[in-house]
Amino acid sequence: MYSSTVALALAALAPSAFGAILDVNVGPGGQFVYEPPYVHAVYGDIVRFHFNPKNHTVTQSAFDPPCVGLEGGFRTGFIPVAAGTNPLPVQEFHVPDNAGAPIWFYCGQTGHCGQGMVFAVNPPADGDHSFEAFRNLAIARNGTAATGSATPPASTSTAADTYTTPPPPKWEHATKTVTWGGQTYATTYTSYEGTPEPTPAVTPQDHKIIVGADGQLAYTPANIQAAINDTVTFEFRPKNHTVTQSSFSNPCIALRKEDGTEGFKSGFTPVAADATTFPTFTIKINDTAPIWGYCGQVNHCQSGMVFAINAVESGPNNFNAFRQLAMRPQNTSSQTNSGSNNGGSNSGSNSGNGNNNSAAVAVSPAAALTVLAGAFTLFAAFL
Incomplete structure (x- = not known):
């Protein structure tokens, strides 16, 4: 009698107490997989989803x-994960008692399902309901062309590539006499044809750029003066x-100037899908060179x-040319670019996300007009 009672108790506990743990990585290495x-699992097993950096979901x-x-299916909701997070966040799915029927999942982030970011529990090995059939259906119904996803579709054209890379900006030193605030002074600055004159704003303005509005891979607006x-x-939206900061000639590589200083960087800024307040990153404009x-x-x-500030639209180094260059197949994102660029003389700060970083003010050596702590320091002699 005693042994029978123990056996029945163990049998009742079996699905939850002795279920296997099946670990699944969500988006490892930045991949949409x-x-x-x-x-393959049985009733009582637990599928443990480990969320890697980015912002993914597991949605049935x-x-x-x-x-x-x-409707009524399993949903983790969006799980934003910053780069370097350790340990990674985990969500668990308990396999139900459904006689081993297949269970299908996908990532609800914009464009990810259409790139094949799907998952299954107990898919048939072959046939029209296999995992491959499910993945192919996701891509066919919601593929990259329909969703504007993050990976550009491969070209199927056999025509010769006639793209011509725009020439790098040709910088020159210029001297200008400026009257501002009732005083006259001379300033020397770096410029090229079409660059605005180095006249400070009488009433400084704050220009807002939305980062990733409505799930789009875009800055809105992307090109400002x-x-x-x-x-x-810059106001960050969910994702x-x-x-x-980069340079015109290397649009997807972080800027490193000739003197070794780096351009501004906000760092990764994850924002939850249900966020009601949004983190921001602010830069100050210190000269009129394109950024x-x-x-x-x-x-x-x-x-x-990509985005641009003070791009010269009348010349070859305009915003559209910059964006086209960024989308060239050979471009890959990197954190550092060794090169010269005079458009990054800004200070950056991050607010609204609990991470208040402040980038050092990096000023072009040729600039005589520098914004520092909201005031002007005039290095040139007054006339």
Whole structure:
């Protein structure tokens, strides 16, 4: 009698107490995949999802349609993860008692399901309801062309590539007599044809740029004009983006100037899908040289997620040329670019996300007009 009672108790506990733990990585290495892409499990097993940096979901769907949430199904919601997070956040799915029927999942982030970021529990080995069939259906129904996803589709054209890379900006030193605030002074600055004159704004303005509005891989607006002493505030929306300064000729590589200083960087800024307040990153405009920048998230720059401040639209180094260059197949995002660029004389600060970083003010050696702590220091002799 005693042994029978123990056996019954153990049998009742078996699904929950002795279930296997099946570990699955979500988005490892910046890839739009679950690793492994499917598992075989029984009632009581636990699928443990480990979320890697970026902002993904695990959302249950039907086999068809593959990229639409199943009513009443399992959903983790968006899990934003900053680069370097340790340990990684985990969400668990308990395998139900459904007689071993297949269970289908996908990532609800914009464009990810359409790139094949799907997962399954107990998919059939072959046939029209296999895992491969599910993944192929997700791509066919919601593929990159339909979603504007982060990875540009491969070209199927056999025509010769006729693209011509724009010439690098040709910088020159210029001297200008400026009257401002009732005083006259001379300033020497770096310039090229079409660059605005180095006249400070009488009333400085703050220009707002939205980063990733409505899930788009874009800055809105992406191309603005700003005067000396203006500020530009980048407001981050849900996902995980950066604001990283680059140069025209290397649009997807972080700027390193000739003197060894780096351009401004916000760092990765994850924002939850249900956020109601949004983190910001602000730079101050210290001269009128063009400023180029991009998002350092995997494939975002190559998808055209770039911006410009004070681009000269009348010449070959305009914003559209910069964006086209960023989307060239050979471009890959990097954190450092060794090169020269005179458009990064700004100070940066991050606010609203609990991470208040302040970048040093990096001023072009040729500039005589420098914005420091909101005031002007005039290095040239008054006339």
